[in-house]
Amino acid sequence: MVPYETAAIPIANPPATSSSTTTTTTISKPPEIDGLLAGAGYKVRSSDLRHVAQRLERLETAMLNSPSQHLSLLASDAVLYNPSDLSTWVDSLLSELNQSQSLPSLPSDLSDLVSNPTALDGSWMDQQLPPPTAAIHNQQPSQLTVVEEDSGIRLVHMLMTCAEYVQRGELSLAGSLIQDMQSLLTRVNTGCGIGKVAGCFIDALSRRVFAAGGGGGIPGSAYETEILYHHFYEACPYLKFAHFTANQAILEAFDGHDCVHVVDFNLMHGLQWPALIQALALRPGGPPTLRLTGIGPPSPDGRDSLREIGLRLAELARSVNVRFAFRGVAASRLEDVKPWMLQVNPKEAVAVNSIMQLHKLLAGPGLDPAHRPAPIEAVLGWIRSLNPKIVTVVEHEADHNQPGFLDRFTESLYYYSTMFDSLDACALQPEKALAEMYIQREICNVVSCEGPARLERHEPLARWRERLGRAGFRPLHLGSNAFKQASMLLTLFSAEGYCVEENEGCLTLGWHSRPLIAASAWHALPETAAVSPDVAVVGGAVM
Amino acid sequence: MARSNEVSINESKQMVVPLNTWVLISNFKLAYNLLRRPDGTFNRHLAEFLDRKVPANANPIDGVFSFDVIVDRATNLLCRIYRPSDTDEPPNVADLEKPVKSESSSTVPVIVFFHGGSFAHSSANSAIYDTLCRRLVGLCRAVVVSVNYRRAPEHRYPCAYDDGWTVLNWVKSRAWLESTDSKVHIFLAGDSSGGNIAHHVALKAAESESGIEVLGNILLNPMFGGELRTESEKRLDGKYFVSVQDRDWYWRAFLPDGADRDHPACNPFGPKAASLEGVKFPKSLVVVAGLDLVQDWQMAYVEGLKKAGKQVKDLYLEKATIGFYLLPNNAHFHIVMDEIKKFVSSNC
Secondary structure (H helix, E strand, O other): OOOEOOOOOOOOOOOHHHHOOOOOEEOOOOOOEOHHHHHOOOEOEHHHHHHHHHHHHHHHHHHHOOOHHHHHHHHHHOOOEOOOEHHHHHHHHHHHHHHHHHOOOOOOOOOOOOOOOOOOOOOEOOOOOOOOOOEEOOOOOOOOOOOOOHHHHHHHHHHHHHHHHHHHOOHHHHHHHHHHHHHHHOOOOOOOHHHHHHHHHHHHHHHHHHOOOOOOOOOOOHHHHHHHHHHHHHHOOHHHHHHHHHHHHHHHHOOOOOEEEEEEOOOOOOOOHHHHHHHHHOOOOOOOEEEEEEEEOOOOOOOOHHHHHHHHHHHHHHHOOOOEEEEEEEOOOHHHOOHHHHOOOOOOEEEEEEEOOHHHHOOOOOOOOOOOOOHHHHHHHHHHHOOOOEEEEEEEOOOOOOOOHHHHHHHHHHHHHHHHHHHHOOOOOOHHHHHHHHHHHHHHHHHHOOHHHOOOOOOOHHHHHHHHHHOOEEEEOOEHHHHHHHHHHHHHHOOEOEEEEEEOOEEEEEEOOEEEEEEEEEEEOOOOOOOOOOOOEOOOOOO | OOOOOOOOHHHHHHOOEOHHHHHHHHHHHHHHHHHEOOOOOEOHHHHHHHOOEOOOOOOOEOOEEEEEEEEEHHHOEEEEEEEEOOOOOOOOHHHOOOOHHHOOOOOOEEEEEEOOOOOOOOOOOEHHHHHHHHHHHHHHOOEEEEEEOOOOOOOOOOHHHHHHHHHHHHHHOOHHHOOOOOOOEEEEEEEOHHHHHHHHHHHHHHHOOOOOOEEEEEEEOOOOOOOOOOHHHHHHOOOOOOOHHHHHHHHHHHOOOOOOOOOOOOOOOOOOOOOOOOOOOOEEEEEEEOOOOOHHHHHHHHHHHHHOOOOEEEEEEOOOOOOHHHOOOOHHHHHHHHHHHHHHHOOO
């Protein structure tokens, strides 16, 4: 056993030059966190170091006393959370070991997509460390493929210059540069790679610069949007990952409840729900009564697409003997939805599911809050008032809501280049082409729209953590079981290159080490009682 | 599994590591115990779940920015490139591969770095290695290319070496990495298994008549071994985070089926290895930690290089344990960083 220094070492945050963390440009870290370990990805309070060290020693002894088969089983079966929080991590391993030593467990069979809901060893633990203050991720990682053609590089140079002109308001200069780029584009392969991405951004810039009335996205009906969305769903795993991860968390949150209600902020074709319905059907002890409230835009020309989808889901539910009720709420904007429309019953366990919707509620920074407060606060407020067991949130992992145009442009260029790169691996047509159009629309919105028209106001996970924390939500950590199953699914169904990463209780999906979307789960502390944030909510138990 | 916990009082006074280092490496040790299965398979999902990773960051942090590049799509071979920056402004997207000679009239070393992890653990984007690579940039005013090589047991010998060789060729052919003399000044570096990989990639470069000149090898606690049980292995078994049993496991996971630890990959100066005499092998800096149980093999490596007439400097740090270079909280760390800086700059 290697002893450590027994004298107390004051571990101050090291000076910024030697070993600052490389991920966040933090304005201030909580002073108690050991700075060197933070650089290695672990959050431990300096005052806790000794305690953690002692627990590690205990853990080592416990592991030594376990046969190695036991350890492997523990590793496969135990659901583990948030490895960054070393203190909790070590303690949870210790308790797993103690449990498994008394009751040898059998490896669970994960042959179907549904997790075994009985493998719920882990308890939902609220984070014991104070949330980091004002850590703004200013990530601009690049995943550009090596550009062989000089024209490709020139295009990128020109794009950046053009974006600068736009930022400075020199629209005529921007305009002529756009024309130059369009002609250069004819000499570049726009089928893939840098040519394709450049093409989208040139188009978006030209809409911004040349559109009458200043800036416009690509017009399209809700119906067209649905079609493109569906193809994006098929062509790459981002939405599937979002649905799968959210369903896993919802399933676990619903454990032990007989009446459950899912509120989906964007029903689309209801692609997420068949898997959940089937998982609930297979639940030991029988399925609960499931209500699904799907929010979506009103359909034009007399169709009631929400109801049609609801009917299809109801049929599925009937076929697997799940008592099911559906309600559609038509609203063109999420902020138009009022909680009473959802008709939530206080006896139900409620799950609120938001896949790429919350960012649309962000007022642009700089808008006078006195005139129009950000709808996000109000919406988070009424979500909380529903007292949901779980709120699943999936968002783009990017900062496309920066006030400065050039920053936004640059960040989105990196982000969407990576996303396009990942799509290049898809062979399905027309899924791929339509998925690219779906992405192109997003790019247009980010680049060429402003004000209320700019809906794609993506913000990174760190900012959502802060925002949701301020609104009274606490994280529910996604664990190693969700991670493993997501990884396995990716290996089975997607091109190599996608990777799932664990990020302090949340999961991200990315392409070649660049996270592109982030999935997280939350619950609300009850508004009335003064509850300490250290309350452990054991999965399923009513507080 | 009986293991002696006995530590003499003398030893306990001497062998201290800072508390946070102890916590870090002990955590790795125990987590890794969970990942290695007795049947030789590896719990890769849990390993990836546990590994603390950081994304590349084109914003300069402390004068260094990074970006990822796919070097070979067929094997998804990724590298993370680290470059020095004199401003706080993020580089233009097209400037990521701006020629290094346009920014510096003196030669710019390019360090191809292979992270450690006993061939099975960690990645180029692991937080501990991202931090280390960033330090190397500042220290040597170098571009660092960190290789995300394929790992055991899913990919055995020679995959990691092949990936290293692919990257070496890629680096050599990047015009933007050339210094003002129109040559790319390449060093290979690595810790633990990365050090082993650096040796074998340098060897391949020398033997293949590729014309690729490696200017120097930097090996930090390189991972070597052999069938024989050396004195240091017996003396230090299980004492400082590492055991002979786990070393054996990793070799079984990396080496071809049926091979033993005298395979030249593991034992480059052993009975089955070809002689290095006459091979134009680069100069080496080999750092050995005095509390690393593998040190006898590392010193044998140094001896082997010397006997073959190769230039080698060995730096023996009596009280250092494995991983001492991960956190800048000990004297060994600073000594090694200085030596690396001297080693790289003496060529440039």
